[in-house]
Amino acid sequence: xxxxxxxxxxxxxxxxxxxxxxxxxxxxxxxxxxxxxxxxxxxxxxxxxxxxxxxxxxxxxxxxxxxxxxxxxxxxxxxxxxxxxxxxxxxxxxxxxxxxxxxxxxxxxxxxxxxxxxxxxxxxxxxxxxxxxxxxxxxxxxxxxxxxxxxxxxxxxxxxxxxxxxxxxxxxxxxxxxxxxxxxxxxxxxxxxxxxxxxxxxxxxxxxxxxxxxxxxxxxxxxxxxxxxxxxxxxxxxxxxxxxx
Amino acid sequence: xxxxxxxxxxxxxxxxxxxxxxxxxxxxxxxxxxxxxxxxxxxxxxxxxxxxxxxxxxxxxxxxxxxxxxxxxxxxxxxxxxxxxxxxxxxxxxxxxxxxxxxxxxxxxxxxxxxxxxxxxxxxxxxxxxxxxxxxxxxxxxxxxxxxxxxxxxxxxxxxxxxxxxxxxxxxxxxxxxxxxxxxxxxxxxxxxxxxxxxxxxxxxxxxxxxxxxxxxxxxxxxxxxxxxxxxxxxxxxxxxxxxxxxxxxxxxxxxxxxxxxxxxxxxxxxxxxxxxxxxxxxxxxxxxxxxxxxxxxxxxxxxxxxxxxxxxxxxxxxxxxxxxxxxxxxxxxxxxxxxxxxxxxxxxxxxxxxxxxxxxxxxxxxxxxxxxxxxxxxxxxxxxxxxxxxxxxxxxxxxxxxxxxxxxxxxxxxxxxxxxxxxxxxxxxxxxxxxxxxxxxxxxxxxxxxxxxxxxxxxxxxxxxxxxxxxxxxxxxxxxxxxxxxxxxxxxxxxxxxxxxxxxxxxxxxxxxxxxxxxxxxxxxxxxxxxxxxxxxxxxxxxxxxxxxxxxxxxxxxxxxxxxxxxxxxxxxxxxxxxxxxxxxxxxxxxxxxxxxxxxxxxxxxxxxxxxxxxxxxxxxxxxxxxxxxxxxxxxxxxxxxxxxxx
Numbered sequence: 001x002x003x004x005x006x007x008x009x010x011x012x013x014x015x016x017x018x019x020x021x022x023x024x025x026x027x028x029x030x031x032x033x034x035x036x037x038x039x040x041x042x043x044x045x046x047x048x049x050x051x052x053x054x055x056x057x058x059x060x061x062x063x064x065x066x067x068x069x070x071x072x073x074x075x076x077x078x079x080x081x082x083x084x085x086x087x088x089x090x091x092x093x094x095x096x097x098x099x100x101x102x103x104x105x106x107x108x109x110x111x112x113x114x115x116x117x118x119x120x121x122x123x124x125x126x127x128x129x130x131x132x133x134x135x136x137x138x139x140x141x142x143x144x145x146x147x148x149x150x151x152x153x154x155x156x157x158x159x160x161x162x163x164x165x166x167x168x169x170x171x172x173x174x175x176x177x178x179x180x181x182x183x184x185x186x187x188x189x190x191x192x193x194x195x196x197x198x199x200x201x202x203x204x205x206x207x208x209x210x211x212x213x214x215x216x217x218x219x220x221x222x223x224x225x226x227x228x229x230x231x232x233x234x235x236x237x238x239x240x241x242x243x244x245x
Numbered sequence: 246x247x248x249x250x251x252x253x254x255x256x257x258x259x260x261x262x263x264x265x266x267x268x269x270x271x272x273x274x275x276x277x278x279x280x281x282x283x284x285x286x287x288x289x290x291x292x293x294x295x296x297x298x299x300x301x302x303x304x305x306x307x308x309x310x311x312x313x314x315x316x317x318x319x320x321x322x323x324x325x326x327x328x329x330x331x332x333x334x335x336x337x338x339x340x341x342x343x344x345x346x347x348x349x350x351x352x353x354x355x356x357x358x359x360x361x362x363x364x365x366x367x368x369x370x371x372x373x374x375x376x377x378x379x380x381x382x383x384x385x386x387x388x389x390x391x392x393x394x395x396x397x398x399x400x401x402x403x404x405x406x407x408x409x410x411x412x413x414x415x416x417x418x419x420x421x422x423x424x425x426x427x428x429x430x431x432x433x434x435x436x437x438x439x440x441x442x443x444x445x446x447x448x449x450x451x452x453x454x455x456x457x458x459x460x461x462x463x464x465x466x467x468x469x470x471x472x473x474x475x476x477x478x479x480x481x482x483x484x485x486x487x488x489x490x491x492x493x494x495x496x497x498x499x500x501x502x503x504x505x506x507x508x509x510x511x512x513x514x515x516x517x518x519x520x521x522x523x524x525x526x527x528x529x530x531x532x533x534x535x536x537x538x539x540x541x542x543x544x545x546x547x548x549x550x551x552x553x554x555x556x557x558x559x560x561x562x563x564x565x566x567x568x569x570x571x572x573x574x575x576x577x578x579x580x581x582x583x584x585x586x587x588x589x590x591x592x593x594x595x596x597x598x599x600x601x602x603x604x605x606x607x608x609x610x611x612x613x614x615x616x617x618x619x620x621x622x623x624x625x626x627x628x629x630x631x632x633x634x635x636x637x638x639x640x641x642x643x644x645x646x647x648x649x650x651x652x653x654x655x656x657x658x659x660x661x662x663x664x665x666x667x668x669x670x671x672x673x674x675x676x677x678x679x680x681x682x683x684x685x686x687x688x689x690x691x692x693x694x695x696x697x698x699x700x701x702x703x704x705x706x707x708x709x710x711x712x713x714x715x716x717x718x719x720x721x722x723x724x725x726x727x728x729x730x731x732x733x734x735x736x737x738x739x740x741x742x743x744x745x746x747x748x749x750x751x752x753x754x755x756x757x758x759x760x761x762x763x764x765x766x767x768x769x770x771x772x773x774x775x776x777x778x779x780x781x782x783x784x785x786x787x788x789x790x791x792x793x794x795x796x797x798x799x800x801x802x803x804x805x806x807x808x809x810x811x812x813x814x815x816x817x818x819x820x821x822x823x824x825x826x827x828x829x830x831x832x833x834x835x836x837x838x839x840x841x842x843x844x845x846x847x848x849x850x851x852x853x854x855x856x857x858x859x860x861x862x863x864x865x866x867x868x869x870x871x872x873x874x875x876x877x878x879x880x881x882x883x884x885x886x887x888x889x890x891x892x893x
Contacts, residue, residue, distance in 0.1 A: 162734070164457065164494040165319070169736060171498050172316040172354045187534045189634035191739070195350045196379065198528065200631045202643070202735035
């Protein structure tokens with residue numbers, strides 16, 4: 001049995017578990033491949049599932065659950081990557097990938113992937129700056145908005161919302177993946193600028209807004225902003241003093 | 246535009262609801278349309294409750310509603326829920342959405358929602374010139390074309406634009422949404438739509454809200470479509486979320502965002518930002534932890550100077566040149582003692598009533614409201630919530646409750662009503678209590694400044710430090726006493742700092758003073774009459790000797806302060822006027838005037854405030870709160886008295 005097929009079954013079984021369902025008929029209906037009884041038997045042999053033909057039920061064993069969790073994790077992280085990070089539509093997949101991604105981000109991913117030379121189809125991947133340097137740590141990373149430096153701009157990668165309500169509120173203010181935000185001040189309250197509007201946020205909300213930052217952007221904009229921001233220096237002093245305490 | 250009240254019986258009245266994000270000029274538009282006046286300010290939450298007025302446009306009679314800010318039809322607070330309910334129950338014939346051109350992107354989310362209501366929609370674009378200065382060019386024609394709905398650029402000054410608006414209102418074609426959510430979701434929407442009764446307004450919109458599992462939509466469903474089976478919808482929702490393998494809410498939000506991005510990129514072209522840099526830096530300075538507080542102190546000092554020196558001078562001059570000679574003349578003419586006492590005595594209807602209102606209180610309020618109006622107009626006040634957020638959070642005021650508290654310095658009644666936006670009971674209780682307790686409303690603040698200004702700036706600083714301390718202690722105590730029930734989040738949009746518009750400030754001050762005259766002056770007179778008869782009948786004497794231990798021994802105040810406390814119950818301004826007179830006459834010492842101001846600020850919130858409290862927390866709790874406030878105001882003012890005696 002192919003690993004992919006097995007993953008597909010386990011994935012569906014995980015969804016069923018989430019929905020509190022263990023009906024074989026549901027599994028049959030939802031597996032995207034052609035359903036076969038042998039596949040289920042193989043899973044049972046590997047002790048991934050508890051199967052009962054009499055009551056027509058099937059469910060994950062503890063071992064199966066551990067495995068399925070990994071599959072789901074990978075799947076959903078991939079979705080996150082495409083949808084939130086690249087701002088694309090995860091239904092259309094990676095098609096828009098190359099249009100939305102920044103070079104700094106490409107370098108980060110290239111580094112994470114260990115500077116691959118060939119694409120999955122066997123074609124050559126042109127070398128990037130990071131490959132020449134043989135960088136081993138990605139310079140691009142996702143950090144909470146609250147950890148930006150004052151005056152720094154960054155793109156929102158994703159927002160962890162407490163509730164759908166909060167998501168609608170933030171989206172209404174245009175705080176959403178792909179949007180550029182700028183941190184105006186941290187003390188006494190965090191103030192950001194987003195689409196021409198100043199918004200005050202409490203620490204909790206700000207730390208749940210994750211943004212993309214790259215070292216390069218940080219140094220460039222940091223030096224610029226320190227030059228123009230009238231009160232940036234003062235703020236920095238306050239921060240240092242606070243840290244000192 | 247005509248503002249005639251003549252009703253043409255042949256025509257039915259049509260309903261217009263003005264909607265939009267907070268601080269986008271809805272009230273301004275409302276005022277221009279109806280010729281009525283609803284308070285305008287450069288900050289969110291100025292309008293707390295929907296206002297209604299009528300107007301006639303080209304012979305058609307319209308009922309126009311001004312509403313508080315709304316972000317989207319997906320509800321975040323009770324306040325927004327009230328607006329949405331109004332939409333579905335009032336069944337308007339036409340919607341007008343106000344959009345601030347500076348924040349067009351934010352507003353488009355609401356536009357997406359409104360288009361789904363299937364009603365005629367007109368978009369009114371405000372602050373276009375300001376946006377242009379900032380480098381944002383909005384192509385109005387292309388906006389109208391892309392959205393397929395009339396878009397009108399609006400400034401209150403130009404009549405030509407109002408003609409355009411009138412024309413659009415009369416024509417008002419139905420708008421259609423061009424936003425779709427993909428096959429699976431659309432099918433589900435259709436399925437719910439067909440199960441809703443034919444007469445339901447905004448079927449598509451309600452269907453989407455039902456799919457999104459908006460917690461507040463249940464009552465809406467029972468009210469408008471009792472035949473719809475909510476279990477069926479739950480099943481539909483589950484199967485849909487399974488089919489699209491994602492959260493429905495998020496998928497819909499995502500499609501909306503893509504639509505917003507598309508419209509925005511079609512309609513707006515951005516250039517490099519020019520100008521307004523100084524204003525932007527000023528805004529940043531106002532919120533800055535180090536530069537901010539001195540700016541706040543500067544504004545307070547400026548207001549203090551204007552009230553104490555300018556208004557004090559005016560009031561003094563009027564009193565010396567007009568009132569005093571007039572009173573002397575009247576008592577000279579009148580020979581019957583009780584009539585003289587009734588008109589110009591200690592509790593005279595003229596001296597304590599009319600002259601007090603017009604010659605003492607009115608000049609001070611005029612100057613103060615002008616100053617306060619300017620601060621409102623430049624958009625300074627919401628910045629205070631940035632400065633105070635951390636301090637407030639230590640005393641249990643968190644998240645959304647900060648803004649109402651800051652607004653309490655404007656009008657305590659309005660501020661109390663804005664607490665309905667708070668979802669946490671704890672936050673609501675603490676906010677309502679603190680607003681009612683030691684925060685002076687704008688009128689009281691102005692008069693307090695005038696009273697303490699006569700005594701000296703030291704007295705002003707001591708009295709206000711005492712009030713702030715009381716407020717912090719009360720908040721901290723309540724925070725300990727009341728059980729936590731989850732904190733709300735603090736997400737507050739801040740208005741841009743604008744150059745103040747003199748005409749708007751003068752208009753607003755005029756209306757505020759007009760309301761003061763209409764509402765307060767009769768009460769001044771009635772209170773004077775009541776005090777006069779209480780005095781003549783001997784009731785006042787009995788009351789005074791009964792209260793002697795508290796007023797004189799505990800609070801250290803002259804016994805005549807009982808009069809002021811009685812007036813406080815009627816109207817805080819009246820009491821302040823009386824105290825001002827006592828200070829002018831030299832009847833109050835340094836400490837006494839501080840204690841007098843502190844106790845009248847804390848004692849009995851005004852009647853309207855008590856009503857608002859009862860409305861928000863229930864009659865019993867509201868009255869208990871009032872009682873606690875009154876008792877603690879006596880206890881605390883007494884403590885302050887003894888502390889000051891010991892220290893000074």
